[in-house]
Amino acid sequence: MICSKSMPELFKTLCEGITKFCPNAIVNLISNPVNSTVPIAAEVFKRAGTFDPKRLLGVTMLDVVRANTFVAEVLGRDPREVDVPVVGGHAGVTILPLLSQVKPTCSFTPKEIDQLTDRIQNGGTEVVEAKAGAGSATLSMAYAAVKFADACLRGLRGDSGIVECAFVASQVTELPFFASKVRLGRTGAEEIFSLGPLNEYERAGLEKAKKELAASIEKGVSFVRK
Ligand SMILES: NC(=O)c1ccc[n+]([C@@H]2O[C@H](COP(=O)([O-])OP(=O)(O)OC[C@H]3O[C@@H](n4cnc5c(N)ncnc54)[C@H](O)[C@@H]3O)[C@@H](O)[C@H]2O)c1
Numbered sequence: 746m747i748c749s750k751s752m753p754e755l756f757k758t759l760c761e762g763i764t765k766f767c768p769n770a771i772v773n774l775i776s777n778p779v780n781s782t783v784p785i786a787a788e789v790f791k792r793a794g795t796f797d798p799k800r801l802l803g804v805t806m807l808d809v810v811r812a813n814t815f816v817a818e819v820l821g822r823d824p825r826e827v828d829v830p831v832v833g834g835h836a837g838v839t840i841l842p843l844l845s846q847v848k849p850t851c852s853f854t855p856k857e858i859d860q861l862t863d864r865i866q867n868g869g870t871e872v873v874e875a876k877a878g879a880g881s882a883t884l885s886m887a888y889a890a891v892k893f894a895d896a897c898l899r900g901l902r903g904d905s906g907i908v909e910c911a912f913v914a915s916q917v918t919e920l921p922f923f924a925s926k927v928r929l930g931r932t933g934a935e936e937i938f939s940l941g942p943l944n945e946y947e948r949a950g951l952e953k954a955k956k957e958l959a960a961s962i963e964k965g966v967s968f969v970r971k
């Protein structure tokens with residue numbers, strides 16, 4: 746169905762549909778801008794009385810997939826052996842890879858940290874620009890979506906220790922939404938992990954990320970409240 750509504754309006758309508766037809770669903774939200782669409786969805790769900798913060802998850806898995814890939818390249822390892830926590834949000838400087846917490850433990854030169862951070866933060870834009878009007882990352886988005894949905898399903902099934910990064914309602918910072926590691930279980934994001942120890946570079950990145958995130962969250966909330 747092609748609809749004449751603007752994207753945020755279309756998105757809001759879809760969320761209203763969720764409140765009517767599957768109010769208890771665990772919603773994995775991948776449509777951009779995730780930093781605003783998750784707050785929009787939360788507002789719509791709150792209005793309908795169906796909001797459960799554990800069941801609304803913004804998909805930031807692609808940032809983790811990219812971070813694992815780029816870090817693995819530098820380390821000369823298989824990306825599947827690498828785990829990079831990526832926190833904050835899903836756009837530009839709000840994407841904050843925590844390179845001091847990479848597993849397996851490793852270290853980078855300041856130049857590598859700059860280059861990796863920049864590539865991870867701008868990976869999506871790089872693809873959008875390369876496709877020149879023909880859309881955004883397609884296969885890697887699908888891969889990330891499947892990987893995240895599979896983790897949610899394993900949590901729903903009752904598997905233990907399912908931990909992934911996601912953009913969720915959060916108290917990890919002063920912002921109402923933030924991406925960090927979450928434990929997925931039978932009822933959704935059952936535990937939200939704090940950021941752990943950050944180095945000076947990451948603390949500076951966090952301040953930049955929060956500033957931009959605050960504006961994007963506010964934009965989403967005020968779109969529904971207007
Ligand atoms: N979170 C992530 O990791 C991530 C990664 C890549 C893309 N994305 C986002 O996913 C979304 C889809 O990306 P894409 O590259 O597949 O986009 P696309 O442009 O290839 O596809 C969008 C689809 O929406 C349809 N559409 C557009 N306007 C419509 C309307 N008014 N009514 C009904 N249908 C309409 C189009 O026909 C098209 O099929 C975008 O929001 C994109 O930014 C998110």
Ligand SMILES: O=C(O)C[C@H](O)C(=O)O
Nearest residue numbers: 777807869870873881882
């Ligand atoms: O759709 C975009 O603007 C980029 C996308 O979110 C991505 O990370 O590839």
